[in-house]
Amino acid sequence: MSHSNPISVPTSRRRFLLGAAAITTGAAAFRFPTPAIAQGAPLKVGFMLPYSGTFAKLGKFVDDGFRLYVERQGGSLGGRRIEFVQVDDESKPESATDNMNRLVGREKVDLVVGTVHSGVAMAMVKVARDTNTPLIIPNAGVNEATGPMCAPHIFRTSFSNWQVCQPMGKVMFDEGRRNAVTITWRYAAGAQMVDAFKEGFTRAGGAIVEDLALPFPEVEFQALITRIATLKPDSVFAFFAGGGAVKFVKDYAAAGLNRTIPLYGAGFLTDGTLPAQGADANGIKTTLHYADNLDNPANRAFLEAFKAKTGQDGDIYAVQGWDAAALLAEGLKATKGDWSARTQATAAMRAARIDSPRGPLSFNRAGNPVQNVYLREVRNGRNELVSIAGQAVDDPARGCRIQA
Numbered sequence: 001m002s003h004s005n006p007i008s009v010p011t012s013r014r015r016f017l018l019g020a021a022a023i024t025t026g027a028a029a030f031r032f033p034t035p036a037i038a039q040g041a042p043l044k045v046g047f048m049l050p051y052s053g054t055f056a057k058l059g060k061f062v063d064d065g066f067r068l069y070v071e072r073q074g075g076s077l078g079g080r081r082i083e084f085v086q087v088d089d090e091s092k093p094e095s096a097t098d099n100m101n102r103l104v105g106r107e108k109v110d111l112v113v114g115t116v117h118s119g120v121a122m123a124m125v126k127v128a129r130d131t132n133t134p135l136i137i138p139n140a141g142v143n144e145a146t147g148p149m150c151a152p153h154i155f156r157t158s159f160s161n162w163q164v165c166q167p168m169g170k171v172m173f174d175e176g177r178r179n180a181v182t183i184t185w186r187y188a189a190g191a192q193m194v195d196a197f198k199e200g201f202t203r204a205g206g207a208i209v210e211d212l213a214l215p216f217p218e219v220e221f222q223a224l225i226t227r228i229a230t231l232k233p234d235s236v237f238a239f240f241a242g243g244g245a246v247k248f249v250k251d252y253a254a255a256g257l258n259r260t261i262p263l264y265g266a267g268f269l270t271d272g273t274l275p276a277q278g279a280d281a282n283g284i285k286t287t288l289h290y291a292d293n294l295d296n297p298a299n300r301a302f303l304e305a306f307k308a309k310t311g312q313d314g315d316i317y318a319v320q321g322w323d324a325a326a327l328l329a330e331g332l333k334a335t336k337g338d339w340s341a342r343t344q345a346t347a348a349m350r351a352a353r354i355d356s357p358r359g360p361l362s363f364n365r366a367g368n369p370v371q372n373v374y375l376r377e378v379r380n381g382r383n384e385l386v387s388i389a390g391q392a393v394d395d396p397a398r399g400c401r402i403q404a
């Protein structure tokens, strides 16, 4: 099913759209509500995602994955119909508080699902805490969201920045890498992912030659790539995502470095990007909580359904959106669709055990996923599973005061 594109709406509320009663059908259902909660007013989900900019495809795939899950449940979760409002956050932290306040205050959503960018997510978490609005983060990895800023109504169906990168340090050391240059965007996600990688790599015995960074979302990589060529480390660890990842991988190969200095990274470097990166991505090894060829029934069913709906291959962003809907379903099932029984719903969500396309998915006391982290290698245009880099990896949730 397709849905409206927020960038194309020519009104002053251009970035706000009421999703067309989402999955369910006509206006009649709204004009003549039946009394039981199961058929009552739809639950209003606010999507705050990037629908434009370097993370546009990521936001779209989160949105598609979530809607697909709901659609396959017949448009209802726990007997409650679902409708959507969406806002393009443009991956701009400076607009995030206003966007979130409009969803919560003006649109009166029941919960918010968002976002991709760690800096935007931090502002969302603050508003979610101040207004006691349930929030499911379907991508952004900012550690604080499930660390010192944790709350019983805040969940993440993705990862923490620490979680997916710390295991890569040992992987690289075990592959014989002894010194590395890091390169990323200069913002929360880049800094935290690089720190986590360095923690794992130096603990294993590796050394960091130099940390390189450029402002988000710049893509003028040439000077930094020249610097890598000069430093001649035996490996490079990178975090970029979306359009920036496409350009970095292509520039790295154009400079010939892919033949002399192996490139490793957080899985976002090659997830959802391979059609555009082509052969330039071959051989790149990354760690992530997903691999394209995970051979489990949930992944096979998800990939088939996603392809049928969108004509495209599913990726980690779509999985995270799908799982955000699966998590909400757990809460609504526990209360038979009654979102006013919020405490019961969020407790059920904390206790959820989801059969995810990524493998088993549960949640720690801070609402962060406990999940496998996989080593993948790009082969034949896919992120193929090499091994499990970390089984049931939990985030330490440093600073979270919720007790287990």
Ligand code: BEZ
Pocket: 055, 116, 117, 118, 119, 139, 140, 141, 142, 189, 241, 268
């Ligand atoms: C982040 O900002 O947290 C992020 C963005 C894209 C991919 C992964 C993480």
